[in-house]
Amino acid sequence: MGSRVISNSSCGRSARAPLIGNIEGRNVKSLNGTWNALIDPNQQNVFNDLFHYAERNHKPAPGELLELTIENGTTLKVPGDWNTQDDRLFFYNGKVWYKRDFQVAKKEDKRYFLHFGAINYKAQIYVNGKHVASHTGGFTSFNCEITDAIADGNNFVVINANNTLTNSDIPTSRTDWLNYGGITRDVNLVELPKAYIENYKIQLNPDNPKEILGWAMINGASSGDIKVMIPELKINESFPLENGKAEIRFKASPEFWSIGNPKLYDVELTYGEEVVKDLIGFRTIKxxxxxxxxxxxxxxxxxxxxxxxxxxxxxxxxxxxxxxxxxxxxxxxxxxxxxxxxxxxxxxxxxxxxxxxxxxxxxxxxxxxxxxxxxxxxxxxxxxxxxxxxxxxxxxxxxxxxxxxxxxxxxxxxxxxxxxxxxxxxxxxxxxxxxxxxxxxxxxxxxxxxxxxxxxxxxxxxxxxxxxxxxxxxxxxxxxxxxxxxxxxxxxxxxxxxxxxxxxxxxxxxxxxxxxxxxxxxxxxxxxxxxxxxxxxxxxxxxxxxxxxxxxxxxxxxxxxxxxxxxxxxxxxxxxxxxxxxxxxxxxxxxxxxxxxxxxxxxxxxxxxxxxxxxxxxxxxx
Ligand code: GCB
Missing domain, CATH: 3.20.20.80 (Glycosidases)
Structure with missing residues (x-):
């Protein structure tokens, strides 16, 4: 059984955080919808102009002369590529700024994250005028903690998406597909307990199909027990954490997931007050x-x-x-x-x-x-x-x-x-x-x-x-x-x-x-x-x-x-x-x-x- 995937990101209370696994199984609020957008083809100083207004979350007053401000700019649907939303952006490779307001009923005993399904290719994330994270790579998910950056009530997020690719990137700019730019996948606001299940793996032991192996990582605590339940298999087992990680191993004889019979089991992981539900199948491939x-x-x-x-x-x-x-x-x-x-x-x-x-x-x-x-x-x-x-x-x-x-x-x-x-x-x-x-x-x-x-x-x-x-x-x-x-x-x-x-x-x-x-x-x-x-x-x-x-x-x-x-x-x-x-x-x-x-x-x-x-x-x- 392989080891856990460790994110290369820095971790803090307002920073890109290790990936939260199974985002569907969490307490999320979708931030999909229509976002304000500003195209930055020359990549010149838009940031400062935008930021000037964004910092104060400035809403233009009637009669006010504002030119380079996102509130007066265009709009783009999120999730969505920009290329097919506006003909003028079909061939566009460069920067686009996105902004939207969001509300949080902030609770003292919770932590808050923004989770992105993908932004192509480079992303800079700002919350209430503060830079909170960056990410490179157009096709993978990432999240950042924003607990300290948000207030109870109204907040706003500004994102710079840049789909410029160079010879040193993966991929490079030479691809036989359109380099769709933008916030191409779902955006979610995530509310989690102070100590939460960061990620886990639960799979059949490749060498023994009568055993399930895995691990679970807790973020924000290092001890305690993590409980794994698979009701249909009558599994209800607890595993102790050591330095925030539990090794999972138990005997089970699940029905195999296969092409004709894609059997999935309800699996529940519990740590403290958090319960994460997933649908997991078991099979071997050799x-x-x-x-x-x-x-x-x-x-x-x-x-x-x-x-x-x-x-x-x-x-x-x-x-x-x-x-x-x-x-x-x-x-x-x-x-x-x-x-x-x-x-x-x-x-x-x-x-x-x-x-x-x-x-x-x-x-x-x-x-x-x-x-x-x-x-x-x-x-x-x-x-x-x-x-x-x-x-x-x-x-x-x-x-x-x-x-x-x-x-x-x-x-x-x-x-x-x-x-x-x-x-x-x-x-x-x-x-x-x-x-x-x-x-x-x-x-x-x-x-x-x-x-x-x-x-x-x-x-x-x-x-x-x-x-x-x-x-x-x-x-x-x-x-x-x-x-x-x-x-x-x-x-x-x-x-x-x-x-x-x-x-x-x-x-x-x-x-x-x-x-x-x-x-x-x-x-x-x-x-x-x-x-x-x-x-x-x-x-x-x-x-x-x-x-x-x-x-x-x-x-x-x-x-x-x-x-x-x-x-x-x-x-x-x-x-x-x-x-x-x-x-x-x-x-x-x-x-x-x-x-x-x-x-x-x-x-x-x-x-x-x-x-x-x-x-x-x-x-x-x-
Ligand atoms: C290939 C590439 C694929 C191209 C395809 C093609 O070998 O792997 O990305 O789209 O050929 O149509 O030429």
């Missing part, structure tokens, strides 16, 4: 003999990748309803597994996946090329992981922690991943680690030389062997491969083989069933991405292979499926992607218009032809 075993049973991962964008509602998904709609679409596809790419999704997704019986791959935005050689970048990645695990460690659906996506091979990068993998294992050993490997141009070049040219010269090959030579495959428990046969790779093959692009695509498709992947150590692996772009409504004959037609996308899926059937050690897949998503990289006018079109459903949830191809394949695997 890899043995090149198979994924869920509760000891071989399980094929029939998956789909998902970005955090709502169906039929522009922008970042942020509600439980959005989560249900996305996961429902995955279920219609006959999935039992979702890859939540490429960053930590909101907590609603995990709660919904727990209830719907979907296995989850959870990821941090270590994406493409980071400054892997910099120790600070590794520390940042560890913090992203700690924050994700600290929030989600009791979500039974999460089977895999993904360390990163398509990172170019180098010694520095391998050292980085070895350290990150060891770190994750030390924090949580009830899940498996994974990472999506890049497979691309170089390999295709090699294939062209080794296979295509000799074949043209008359020599016949029965198989196209692809040997994955990336050390990362050995570092993680479950290697995952992103491959785009039938889509990008013809673009590499055509110049190598000196054939026209259309011919290159034909060669690829004709030969896909001959491809055989070989993974170091013959480990079990998944295809974490594959796919092709199609704009719903564009059609063409399959034989014509019209780019962006639904028929061509469907053809690529058919050929992929033929290939999947021939792979040894392939234990699942999560093709790219459930729904079309916004990306500023996709600028083909009249077709893409800033959308990545590899979705199996369009933005409004309408299925494309390939949806049914994958749906049938997954159905057959039932």
């Amino acid at each position: 890899i043995e003999d090149s198979q994924i075993l869920l509760n000891g049973k071989p399980t094929m991962l029939k998956g789909i990748s998902i970005h955090e964008e709502a169906i039929g509602a522009d922008g970042r998904a942020h509600s439980y309803e959005h989560a249900i709609e996305l996961l429902q679409a995955a279920k219609e596809l006959n999935c039992n597994f979702v890859r939540l790419a490429h960053y930590t999704h909101n907590e609603h997704m995990l709660r919904a996946a727990d209830k719907m019986g979907l296995l989850v791959w959870a990821e941090i935005p270590v994406y493409w090329n980071l400054e892997f050689e910099k120790p600070a970048v590794l520390e940042m990645a560890k913090t992203r992981m700690d924050e994700m695990i600290g929030r989600d460690q009791n979500r039974v659906s999460i089977a895999f922690w993904s360390l990163g996506n398509e990172t170019p091979i180098s010694d520095a990068r391998n050292t980085f991943f070895r350290a990150l993998n060891t770190h994750v294992k030390s924090v949580d050993d009830t899940r498996l680690t994974t990472a999506a490997l890049v497979f691309g141009g170089e390999e295709i070049g090699k294939m062209a030389k080794e296979y295509y040219f000799p074949t043209m010269a008359g020599e016949q090959f029965d198989t196209w062997d692809i040997h994955i030579e990336d050390e990362l495959a050995s570092i993680v428990d479950l290697p995952a491969i992103n491959q785009y046969f039938g889509w990008y790779y013809s673009g590499f093959l055509a110049p190598q083989a000196k054939i026209p692009p259309l011919k290159a695509r034909q060669v690829m498709l004709d030969n896909m069933s001959k491809i055989r992947f070989h993974i170091p150590g013959d480990k079990a692996y998944v295809f974490s991405e594959t796919g092709a772009g199609a704009r719903r409504g564009i059609s063409g004959n399959e034989e014509d292979m019209v780019i962006f037609s639904e028929e061509y996308q469907a053809l690529v899926y058919k050929k992929q499926i033929e290939m999947w059937r021939n792979q040894k050690g392939l234990v699942g897949m999560s093709p790219w992607i459930l729904k079309d998503f916004r990306s500023t990289m996709r600028q083909r006018q009249g077709i893409q218009d800033y959308w990545n079109l590899k979705g199996l459903i369009d933005d409004n949830g309408n299925p494309k032809k390939a949806f049914f191809v994958l749906q049938d394949f997954y159905d057959e695997k039932n």
Whole structure:
């Protein structure tokens, strides 16, 4: 059982505090709604002007000349990205100031916190004119204590959100998704007792499924007992605190949570006057003999990748309803597994996946090329992981922690991943680690030389062997491969083989069933991405292979499926992607218009032809 996640933040009565686990199970008041906002594109001195008025919580009087003040500025909905709330902010990367008033009936024997589901990317928080916390990282939750900063009655909070990304950030500014800015997830005011349950972990012992293991941390007291109750299992046990932490261990034989039977138990933790309620499931996940075993049973991962964008509602998904709609679409596809790419999704997704019986791959935005050689970048990645695990460690659906996506091979990068993998294992050993490997141009070049040219010269090959030579495959428990046969790779093959692009695509498709992947150590692996772009409504004959037609996308899926059937050690897949998503990289006018079109459903949830191809394949695997 891994150790507790320790937040790197400073702790005080008005400061960023260690993450409060299970925010849903606490006494909260939502601060969602319409907030005042001021755009600060030039990043010049707005703070001072704003602060001048904000300090006094100045409300403009009729006839008063105020220009740069938030009360006279625009408004934005929270939670929500700014890009899709105002056309002028669609491409905006920079600072926006937010403000809202809130009331507190302040009690002397309580402590007060602000909890943020996520703010992208950097956040500065001020309460009643006082700086109380800062946070970096656009996809994880954080909270700050404001007990000493608030008064009984009216208070106000000012937040500066800045979504500017640099080469030293995680992610960097180069991403194939829209860098949605703002307070993108729920904001809550939290009232807690002086000594409260900070966080806890309650999971099945991975080595003994008849035992439950975990820990609980108390903030504000170091001794006493913490009580754990699972009424349905007749568990009612107390565990003593030592230096504020209790080790939890008891015998139990819970019914397993599984894909067909997502059994969750009511779990109650009590410390002093505080009772925290949660819904927790129990299962084991392992890899043995090149198979994924869920509760000891071989399980094929029939998956789909998902970005955090709502169906039929522009922008970042942020509600439980959005989560249900996305996961429902995955279920219609006959999935039992979702890859939540490429960053930590909101907590609603995990709660919904727990209830719907979907296995989850959870990821941090270590994406493409980071400054892997910099120790600070590794520390940042560890913090992203700690924050994700600290929030989600009791979500039974999460089977895999993904360390990163398509990172170019180098010694520095391998050292980085070895350290990150060891770190994750030390924090949580009830899940498996994974990472999506890049497979691309170089390999295709090699294939062209080794296979295509000799074949043209008359020599016949029965198989196209692809040997994955990336050390990362050995570092993680479950290697995952992103491959785009039938889509990008013809673009590499055509110049190598000196054939026209259309011919290159034909060669690829004709030969896909001959491809055989070989993974170091013959480990079990998944295809974490594959796919092709199609704009719903564009059609063409399959034989014509019209780019962006639904028929061509469907053809690529058919050929992929033929290939999947021939792979040894392939234990699942999560093709790219459930729904079309916004990306500023996709600028083909009249077709893409800033959308990545590899979705199996369009933005409004309408299925494309390939949806049914994958749906049938997954159905057959039932
Ligand atoms: C990839 C990336 C993913 C992209 C996708 C694409 O390999 O991992 O973030 O969106 O390809 O559509 O090119």
